[in-house]
């Protein structure tokens with residue numbers, strides 16, 4: 001219902017832009033249905049001319065544009081037009097950069113084109129679910145381990161193969177989190193959602209700090225002057241492995257700087273996961289970027305290291321101290337609910 005007391009544009013900016021209706025034709029593809037709608041746009045399942053399934057991502061940022069149900073063109077308020085065009089340009093650039101990468105662990109871009117005063121990115125359609133869906137499902141089963149160590153190792157071996165290629169193309173992902181790792185029905189791990197990626201390694205043109213997700217974003221993502229590099233994505237990889245072990249994301253970097261509880265949280269996993277895997281997470285998640293693996297290759301070597309794994313179980317006194325720790329946090333409050341993995345905020 002329109003509210004007569006408010007100007008129309010404030011009402012419009014509160015409603016999400018409407019997705020394209022089923023059977024809409026765009027660039028020779030036919031929309032089947034909306035798969036998901038995030039802050040930057042909408043992902044659709046669509047069919048190509050040969051009736052093959054594709055996924056199409058439409059640039060349609062809810063903060064800058066609106067669209068009436070049934071309409072094709074987004075409406076952008078004049079004062080937001082320059083930001084919208086900037087976003088459009090970088091969405092297009094990302095499509096171009098991603099289209100150069102062809103790897104089983106990186107989502108493939110089949111096509112990208114301008115239409116309806118926006119941009120569309122056509123990807124091959126993946127059947128399966130995100131790693132986040134798997135974590136939530138495993139967590140609801142309340143088992144001692146969320147995933148087996150061998151599962152974690154082979155999953156991240158694949159993710160790292162993809163990430164290494166991304167870095168070789170002078171791109172950073174910058175929003176690696178379980179919701180952006182897709183696990184296909186034929187058991188492949190695929191990196192998706194390069195919406196935050198920028199060609200930051202070359203540092204050309206306007207540089208906009210990307211969005212970040214608490215828990216997975218490295219401390220340098222929170223600073224204007226922080227040098228981003230492969231180590232920034234590697235922090236997020238460490239946080240993803242942590243989430244696969246614990247079933248929830250780690251504390252965000254500002255919390256860790258204030259009060260570091262990561263070693264204690266990881267110590268609880270001793271005996272359940274090998275010391276080697278726990279050390280690997282500690283290494284990736286070092287607050288100091290220089291103390292982390294500096295390249296995906298360095299991390300791959302460690303993750304793939306064969307040989308006997310060490311397991312150091314907790315002693316009785318360590319267990320007792322930890323139990324006490326879990327009941328009451330140092331400031332006397334109960335431990336708070338972990339942040340939702342898909343919560344994304346701007347610095």
Ligand SMILES: Nc1ncnc2c1ncn2[C@@H]1O[C@H](COP(=O)(O)OP(=O)(O)O)[C@@H](O)[C@H]1O
Pocket residue numbers: 035036037038039040041043055107123124125126127130179180192193194195
């Ligand atoms: N190629 C694809 N095949 C199938 N589903 C996809 C594909 N790309 C994205 N999705 C689905 O759409 C959701 C959102 O896509 P994503 O690229 O992460 O955009 P954003 O998070 O910016 O909205 C994903 O979680 C996934 O469920």
Ligand SMILES: [Mg+2]
Pocket residue numbers: 038179180193
């Ligand atoms: Mg995403």
